Amino acid sequence: MQIQLITFEIDAKMLAVDIMAVREIRAWTPTTPIPNAPPFVRGVVNLRGLVLPVIDLSERLGWGRVEPNERNVIIVVEIAGQMTGLIVGSVNDIVTVDDSAIQPPPNMGGPDTENMLEGLASVEDRMAMILKLGYMGAGADMAAVLEAA
Numbered sequence: 001m002q003i004q005l006i007t008f009e010i011d012a013k014m015l016a017v018d019i020m021a022v023r024e025i026r027a028w029t030p031t032t033p034i035p036n037a038p039p040f041v042r043g044v045v046n047l048r049g050l051v052l053p054v055i056d057l058s059e060r061l062g063w064g065r066v067e068p069n070e071r072n073v074i075i076v077v078e079i080a081g082q083m084t085g086l087i088v089g090s091v092n093d094i095v096t097v098d099d100s101a102i103q104p105p106p107n108m109g110g111p112d113t114e115n116m117l118e119g120l121a122s123v124e125d126r127m128a129m130i131l132k133l134g135y136m137g138a139g140a141d142m143a144a145v146l147e148a149a
Helices: 135-136 142-149
Strands: 002-010 013-018 022-027 042-046 049-055 074-078 080-090 090-098 117-123 128-133
Touching: 002 074, 002 080, 002 117, 013 117, 022 142, 042 080, 042 135, 074 135, 090 117, 128 135
Parallel strands: 013 128, 049 080
Antiparallel strands: 002 013, 002 090, 022 074, 042 049, 074 080, 117 128
């Protein structure tokens, strides 16, 4: 079976998500900070009347905080029924990958690697990390953010 992924970059690292979870891609707009939000939640933006939490994906993945600018984009995805924005550096392409070509993430000793990644796939002679979106924003942290908004 094949799946379609949208690939994108964060600091020259290629990542991907299932295209079925992507609702739109929008230009960077400043966020409104929310008190007591987890550090990886940059705040919220208004998306046609919807309060959209925006996650600094680099910080969420443990790669450090990004200072977004007009070159960054927000990928709007649906995570467990909740629309969420992910700050990324740039969007690359839509690719089709065979399920059999997706390798499980190696055990690197980190506590969350297996929770964060669906797997790894070779895309255009590079390794793309396929994210588990359910881990990126689900749970009590996001519920608290939405209630505060």
